[in-house]
Amino acid sequence: MTEGRLRVGVLGTGTVGQTLADRLSELGHDVRIGSRTASSDVVRTFAEAAAHGEVVVNATGGLVSVDALTLAGAEHLAGKPLLDLSNALDHSVGFPPKVLATDSESLGERIQAAFPEALVVKTLNTMTNAIMVRPRTLPGPHTNFLAGNDAEAKGVVRGLLLEFGWTDEELIDLGDLTASRGMELYLPLWLRMLGAVGNPLFNVHVVRAADS
Amino acid sequence: MTEGRLRVGVLGTGTVGQTLADRLSELGHDVRIGSRTASSDVVRTFAEAAAHGEVVVNATGGLVSVDALTLAGAEHLAGKPLLDLSNALDHSVGFPPKVLATDSESLGERIQAAFPEALVVKTLNTMTNAIMVRPRTLPGPHTNFLAGNDAEAKGVVRGLLLEFGWTDEELIDLGDLTASRGMELYLPLWLRMLGAVGNPLFNVHVVRAADS
Numbered sequence: 119m120t121e122g123r124l125r126v127g128v129l130g131t132g133t134v135g136q137t138l139a140d141r142l143s144e145l146g147h148d149v150r151i152g153s154r155t156a157s158s159d160v161v162r163t164f165a166e167a168a169a170h171g172e173v174v175v176n177a178t179g180g181l182v183s184v185d186a187l188t189l190a191g192a193e194h195l196a197g198k199p200l201l202d203l204s205n206a207l208d209h210s211v212g213f214p215p216k217v218l219a220t221d222s223e224s225l226g227e228r229i230q231a232a233f234p235e236a237l238v239v240k241t242l243n244t245m246t247n248a249i250m251v252r253p254r255t256l257p258g259p260h261t262n263f264l265a266g267n268d269a270e271a272k273g274v275v276r277g278l279l280l281e282f283g284w285t286d287e288e289l290i291d292l293g294d295l296t297a298s299r300g301m302e303l304y305l306p307l308w309l310r311m312l313g314a315v316g317n318p319l320f321n322v323h324v325v326r327a328a329d330s
Numbered sequence: 331m332t333e334g335r336l337r338v339g340v341l342g343t344g345t346v347g348q349t350l351a352d353r354l355s356e357l358g359h360d361v362r363i364g365s366r367t368a369s370s371d372v373v374r375t376f377a378e379a380a381a382h383g384e385v386v387v388n389a390t391g392g393l394v395s396v397d398a399l400t401l402a403g404a405e406h407l408a409g410k411p412l413l414d415l416s417n418a419l420d421h422s423v424g425f426p427p428k429v430l431a432t433d434s435e436s437l438g439e440r441i442q443a444a445f446p447e448a449l450v451v452k453t454l455n456t457m458t459n460a461i462m463v464r465p466r467t468l469p470g471p472h473t474n475f476l477a478g479n480d481a482e483a484k485g486v487v488r489g490l491l492l493e494f495g496w497t498d499e500e501l502i503d504l505g506d507l508t509a510s511r512g513m514e515l516y517l518p519l520w521l522r523m524l525g526a527v528g529n530p531l532f533n534v535h536v537v538r539a540a541d542s
Binding site for chain 2: 216217220221222255256257258259260261263265290291292293297299300301303304305306307308309310311313314315317319320321322323324325326327328
């Protein structure tokens with residue numbers, strides 16, 4: 119993996135994908151955004167964006183992620199860190215949307231099973247996009263979780279997160295990708311917190327006993 | 331509802347029930363603990379403990395809570411705040427246990443449906459028992475959620491939480507009891523955090539933007 123400037127393919131042209139792509143570009147990385155159809159030099163097809171990336175970011179809607187990654191092509195994901203920040207939220211039921219994950223299977227694991235050679239790292243799915251890429255928006259420390267089966271891929275993703283402004287202490291590695299179940303099942307609580315707080319500019323901080 | 335000293339029935343003689351009962355007694359409340367069979371002046375049957383309480387605490391294991399509350403008797407729960415801190419954790423699968431809740435139905439709602447005249451307030455289920463009753467064990471602020479359909483019952487429970495040492499700002503009311511889905515589905519994440527932190531003395535704090 120190259121140090122410094124990375125080629126990154128960001129899949130998804132919604133607010134989350136655009137926010138990630140803008141921030142990565144601002145930090146000096148060489149970003150291509152992937153969509154179903156290419157529309158500019160920067161916004162290419164899923165396959166072109168994935169082929170471009172040394173790292174691929176899945177910022178597509180969770181309900182269509184496997185389809186989008188299929189269009190991207192397994193061969194363009196193989197051996198690369200795949201930063202998966204998606205949530206399988208079914209908005210057809212109104213608000214709040216239903217999360218389509220269980221304590222036995224997450225979207226992160228479904229993606230890993232569909233693309234066994236991709237190095238899936240689940241992270242950033244537990245907060246709004248503005249906080250993902252600019253964590254210092256919030257006062258004081260708060261927490262971002264990581265889960266994945268490949269230590270090196272987690273290291274690459276961790277490097278990008280540090281560039282975004284996360285501190286090492288704020289990044290909690292929950293272990294292998296089965297931890298993405300809990301990270302995704304947190305969404306119903308997040309959605310109710312959104313109602314209580316009144317805006318999405320919040321996140322949780324894991325507070326530990328002083329001696330732990 | 332009487333101010334000051336309350337009669338409280340705590341259902342469940344496990345660590346959680348004992349911890350709650352001890353703390354409530356220490357605070358001057360008149361506590362009876364309920365079990366399947368009475369074994370002392372303080373540990374009575376579920377029915378006797380529930381009949382005694384102006385407030386009832388469900389500290390039974392989530393998988394047996396409806397059975398235990400059935401033994402307690404709907405007539406002894408009617409019109410009373412029922413502080414439900416249980417989680418439906420299936421330990422038969424090994425560690426981590428599976429949480430038996432979905433984004434469509436929680437244990438809190440199952441209890442409310444089975445005992446429609448009880449005033450169910452879900453709270454405290456997102457942390458270990460030592461922190462529930464002595465929140466100042468942790469340095470700095472952290473968060474406890476409440477959910478329930480009856481505002482007055484939530485007010486009574488909130489009063490007990492303040493006596494435990496929670497501050498008003500730390501208590502986030504998530505609204506009606508459907509919010510207990512998110513509170514219960516948080517458990518798989520909590521269990522992975524337990525692995526990462528290495529001990530259960532932690533909790534999350536909701537960090538908000540400075541101006542929210």
